[in-house]
Amino acid sequence: MKFSAFVAVSMALAASAGPSFVRRASFTLQNGKDAIALNQKFQSLTPNSSCQTGEDACIDNKFAQCVNGKFVLQQCGGGLICAALPLVNSAGTSITCTTAADRDARIAATGATDASNNAATGNAASSSAAASSTSSAAAASGTAAGGGNSNDPQQSLTLLQSVIATGFENDGQDQPTAGQVPSLTSSNNFINFCATVPNLPITNGQQIKTGSCNPAPMGVIAATTNMPSSKFQFPTNNAKIPANQNFTIKMAIQHLETGHFTNANENYFAAPQVVNAQGDIQGHSHVVVEQIDAVDTTKVTDPTKFVFFKGLNDQAVNGVLSVEVGGGLPKGAYRLASINTAANHQPALVAVAQHGSLDDMVYFTVE
Numbered sequence: 001m002k003f004s005a006f007v008a009v010s011m012a013l014a015a016s017a018g019p020s021f022v023r024r025a026s027f028t029l030q031n032g033k034d035a036i037a038l039n040q041k042f043q044s045l046t047p048n049s050s051c052q053t054g055e056d057a058c059i060d061n062k063f064a065q066c067v068n069g070k071f072v073l074q075q076c077g078g079g080l081i082c083a084a085l086p087l088v089n090s091a092g093t094s095i096t097c098t099t100a101a102d103r104d105a106r107i108a109a110t111g112a113t114d115a116s117n118n119a120a121t122g123n124a125a126s127s128s129a130a131a132s133s134t135s136s137a138a139a140a141s142g143t144a145a146g147g148g149n150s151n152d153p154q155q156s157l158t159l160l161q162s163v164i165a166t167g168f169e170n171d172g173q174d175q176p177t178a179g180q181v182p183s184l185t186s187s188n189n190f191i192n193f194c195a196t197v198p199n200l201p202i203t204n205g206q207q208i209k210t211g212s213c214n215p216a217p218m219g220v221i222a223a224t225t226n227m228p229s230s231k232f233q234f235p236t237n238n239a240k241i242p243a244n245q246n247f248t249i250k251m252a253i254q255h256l257e258t259g260h261f262t263n264a265n266e267n268y269f270a271a272p273q274v275v276n277a278q279g280d281i282q283g284h285s286h287v288v289v290e291q292i293d294a295v296d297t298t299k300v301t302d303p304t305k306f307v308f309f310k311g312l313n314d315q316a317v318n319g320v321l322s323v324e325v326g327g328g329l330p331k332g333a334y335r336l337a338s339i340n341t342a343a344n345h346q347p348a349l350v351a352v353a354q355h356g357s358l359d360d361m362v363y364f365t366v367e
């Protein structure tokens, strides 16, 4: 089944290899003109403009979706701006977050310089040719992809050429270091990776205790200037606190825009990490307290066992998150750790492998 689907796709690609270049050329210019026209139209929109439910736009450089006749604006992550872009492989445009330079380069690559359809003689003929060839190109790509005709990249079932990580084809063994193992490789961004582990359910937003396979991409990776970091202010390391009395854990945190948390039962690991306009990950933190034999124990802990756990879902107040441990803790030795995460509960992801800990951990005694 899997094999025959692969053959069908490669045959479709092979069959379309010749004529597809011609078709592409015929709609490319129109896509560029359409993108220019849309970006011009977006300039005239305000957050108060009326709209049709389902309509997408860009307003004040933000991504705008029409809900109940009113635009709802969403800031693009990572300092990006919202723009209409010409599609590359089929007729149409997409509205997405990108840089101004990428928008301009993509439009320039189509040859379009303005929104007009009648800028030069001969355009009318070529655009009607485009119209007829467009539908067959769209139909062909729809068949190859097994559906997903939408021009919106966030609804299409077709992988965009522009997001393919060609580096994933390299298993890394061209530059071996001792003991290094080859990476898994993919030429399609591992989009169907979970099909290689058919014994596992798709994570599907659930916390599946027996394990699962998650198809969501990792998303926006925070820059080294934006790596989250936290430090407990109470209890501090080696603190001694009285038994069975309320105490409040306080943790200073930076470079995490706190207050973003999704439904942990329905959206666990279910969306990519995103960052705010300053580049800080939008997420939340957690604290977990585990009882240990002694503060200097060398016994490895069991992550299924803890005495206190709390998601810190509120926004930090003056850079500090806090939570009260009602009733306190019985006498003993404890380890307190932070778990700093993106909104969908996945661990914070940052630009480089070598960095200081993104979390804090302290040891304290209750007596």
Ligand SMILES: *[C@@H]1O[C@H](CO)[C@@H](O)[C@H](O)[C@H]1NC(C)=O
Pocket: 046, 047, 048
């Ligand atoms: C949008 O409407 C609100 C409330 O009616 C008004 O205060 C605001 O100035 C309007 N903004 C624009 C950009 O028109």
Ligand SMILES: *[C@@H]1O[C@H](CO)[C@@H](O)[C@H](O)[C@H]1NC(C)=O
Pocket: 246, 324, 325, 326, 327
């Ligand atoms: C102890 O903590 C609990 C839970 O946060 C709270 O309801 C209670 O009021 C606290 N008691 C005191 C004396 O602060």
